[in-house]
Amino acid sequence: MYEKRTYRRRIKDSDLVSFTAAVKETDLYICAESDLTSEALEAIRTCRDPLEEYISRHPLFLHSLEPVEVEKDAPGIVRMMAEAAREAGVGPMAAVAGAVAELVGKRLLEHSSEVIVENGGDIFLKINKKRRIGIFAGEAAFSGKLALEIEPENTPLGICTSSGTVGPSLSLGLADAAIILAPSAALADAAATAVGNSVKSREDINYALELGQKISGVSGIVIIVGEKMGAWGSVKLIRL
Secondary structure (H helix, E strand, O other), rough: OOOHHHHHHHHOOOOOOEEEEEEOOOOEEEEEEEOOOOHHHHHHHHHHHHHHHHHOOHHHHOOOOOOOOOOOOOHHHHHHHHHHHHOOOOHHHHHHHHHHHHHHHHHHOOOOOOOOEOOOOOOEEEEOEEEEEEOOOOOOOOOEEEEEEHHHHHEEEEEEEEEEOOOOOOOOOOEEEEEEEEOOOHHHHHHHHHHHOOOOOOHHHHHHHHHHOOOOOOEEEEEEEOOEEEEOOOOOEEEO
């Protein structure tokens, strides 16, 4: 079911050009130095076509909630998703939004030195100056009141969110937002799912933070449940 992405109104970078690019279920909001819509559409198809063809021959890749092994000659996006899922201990489709954002973003970097790609709350960014990424956590107390401040030297970076209360994506937990920072957006996406799945109540925040720290490659974590929040790692939170 399509859900209107009103949270995109919170993404404002007046010095960059903002545009959308959508192919089937993939709906990206992108900021770059110029309008790269045609390049973005081509990049999306380059990601989706081999993934769709692989899934048609390997339906387990689509449905598994656990890591799956893939062939060494599998398409690049398939191997990226499988590796991220293996690190996080989740099914490979938990990494799909982050993987697409990352691969499209890297392709657009051939045309723009700064790129921000948002895919259903999962973000890949490469920036030249300090920027803020607002936190959206549904009806939670901190939603829309805090932002992550990101330094350019810490990018490329993936910032991905799993929620048990917002959006249509599968989550087995009840966190309003489980946010993961990692150099790979695919890994950040898979790790956000793993961490989000472990949050059944606000009392689970510390446990979930500890779980996330054990996932190799994770550099920062923010977990929000109602009026409670926990954070770890390379995270700078500022008030909006």
